[in-house]
Amino acid sequence: MVKSSTGGAKKLTVLIIDNDEFLVRTYQxxxxxxxxxxxxxxDSVEVTSLINRxxxxxxxxxxxxxGMSSLEILKSIKNNDNWKTVPMIVISNILESETLTxxxxxxxxxxxxxxxxxxxxVIIKVKKYAKSx
Numbered sequence: 001m002v003k004s005s006t007g008g009a010k011k012l013t014v015l016i017i018d019n020d021e022f023l024v025r026t027y028q029x030x031x032x033x034x035x036x037x038x039x040x041x042x043d044s045v046e047v048t049s050l051i052n053r054x055x056x057x058x059x060x061x062x063x064x065x066x067g068m069s070s071l072e073i074l075k076s077i078k079n080n081d082n083w084k085t086v087p088m089i090v091i092s093n094i095l096e097s098e099t100l101t102x103x104x105x106x107x108x109x110x111x112x113x114x115x116x117x118x119x120x121x122v123i124i125k126v127k128k129y130a131k132s133x
Contacts, residue, residue, distance in 0.1 A: 011037040012057035012130045017047060017073065018091060019066055023114075027060065030119055031126060047073050055083045057130040060112070060122075062091045063099050071099060074106050087129040 028038045087109045
């Protein structure tokens with residue numbers, strides 16, 4: 001948490017973009033227990049309207065979204081002046097892929113591999129990269 005301009009503690013916000021409701025709720029619950037505010041987008045269509053809002057401290061983005069391409073979302077975020085410095089962690093079912101490589105080339109700071117990373121690993125990565133804007 002960081003101090004707000006009014007002197008109180010302000011929670012850092014994590015935005016989760018994923019259509020796996022069970023996974024999202026698991027991450028949301030754990031992150032909230034760690035003191036983060038969590039915003040959730042289950043539908044890639046909602047992302048477009050979010051980019052006009054205040055940026056979060058960190059984005060967790062699934063590479064396996066339905067609808068809009070995850071890479072297109074990543075590019076949109078990185079091309080937005082208010083969001084381009086927001087750290088992004090991608091979520092994937094596989095350790096290596098063309099999409100994952102392209103996401104890394106676009107500037108993601110880390111990845112979560114669902115087959116090997118535990119929920120506590122996700123919390124550690126979020127704490128490492130989340131920043132106050």
